[in-house]
Amino acid sequence: MGYYDEEAGAAAVATPKQPANTVTIPCHHIRMGDLLMLQGRPCQVIRITTSAATGQHRYLGVDLFTRQLNEESSFIANPSPSVVVQTMLGPVFKQYRVLDLQDQSVVAMTETGDVKQAIPVLDQSNLWTRLREAFEGGRGSIRIMVVADGGREIAVDMKTVHGSRL
Incomplete structure (x- = not known):
């Protein structure tokens, strides 16, 4: 045709x-x-x-x-x-809920409820300081944005979720 x-x-x-x-x-x-x-x-x-x-x-x-x-x-x-x-x-970013902070790393819960130990934090833009201050402030639920590559993960950003969005 x-x-x-x-x-x-x-x-x-x-x-x-x-x-x-x-x-x-x-x-x-x-x-x-x-x-x-x-x-x-x-x-x-x-x-x-x-x-x-x-x-x-x-x-x-x-x-x-x-x-x-x-x-x-x-x-x-x-x-x-x-x-x-x-x-x-x-x-693709994954979002985990922060459970604890230990030795410049994060203990977090995945979307499925699994607990991840010792997730390193990207050493830029005062991310560790902002994360620690938000966690110690105790207002809302702290979430980290994680990038995975070949079984390794690193936290690249964070946010605080308040109120009904927990």
């Missing part, structure tokens, strides 16, 4: 299979300090560059676990003619 092959058209816009525990983020939403998956590792973005020739974004980040530098370019897709979408993969 003419020159258009439906199967070939669908294959032309197919994107690579997305790894587990990742979410797609449009490049125009990504800022310095955000967390991305660079070369399969959870990293904090420290530099963003854009190619003058192609407009493609390139990200440099520090691995949250090993402190090594990783760099990767954005994924480009053309879902329809004259439409270009650039995306990156970001980690």
Whole structure:
């Protein structure tokens, strides 16, 4: 039926299979300090560059676990003619309830009720100090946002839940 092959058209816009525990983020939403998956590792973005020739974004980040530098370019897709979408993969965050603080690490309860011991805390933005002050203040339930990678976990942010949302 003419020159258009439906199967070939669908294959032309197919994107690579997305790894587990990742979410797609449009490049125009990504800022310095955000967390991305660079070369399969959870990293904090420290530099963003854009190619003058192609407009493609390139990200440099520090691995949250090993402190090594990783760099990767954005994924480009053309879902329809004259439409270009650039995306990156970001980690999926888990939210745990803080039960106790011990030796610069957290004892927390998962969504399923399991207790996790000795979750390390990211050493940035006074996270440990904010966590300790909120926990000792005793107002509300303290939650940590956790990034997992290969069986290891690290707390990257926290929030206090008050009142009826406990």
